[in-house]
Amino acid sequence: MKKKVLFLCIHNSARSQMAEAYLKKIGGDKFEVESAGLEAGNLNPFAVAVMKEEGIDISSNQTNDVFDFFKQGRLYRYVITVCDKESSDRCPIFPGMSEKINWSFSDPSSFTGTEEEKLQKTRKVRDxxxxxxxxxxxxxxR
Structure with a gap:
């Protein structure tokens, strides 16, 4: 049976999108994967660019609102937040969820500097x- 996983961040624009894409690629058919945000935003162009460098195209992905998933009664075995702990604590608790995990990564939308500097920082988060x-x-x- 596939393990259902939801990746969450603030806007579902970069970190959760990258995590979803990687789990689909690395985990293959063992997982059913979705991503969402506390507030659906717009895809981050730097996240799209650095994923394309890995041969993964997320440019046509939609951003999702986690509360829509919650209202639909979706169930997940793992909910993995990829934002800071404070934002993670604002996420809803899904019924039947067996584990909530927090991976804290820097937010690409907060990066400053030149375009190349923002790309470099986003690559680091991607990796x-x-x-x-x-x-x-x-x-x-295991």
């Missing part, structure tokens, strides 16, 4: 997310 997803998949295989 941290990829590593966290790889570790998550390995732990569940």
């Amino acid at each position: 941290q997310i990829k590593e966290a997803v790889q570790d998550f998949v390995k732990q569940l295989k």
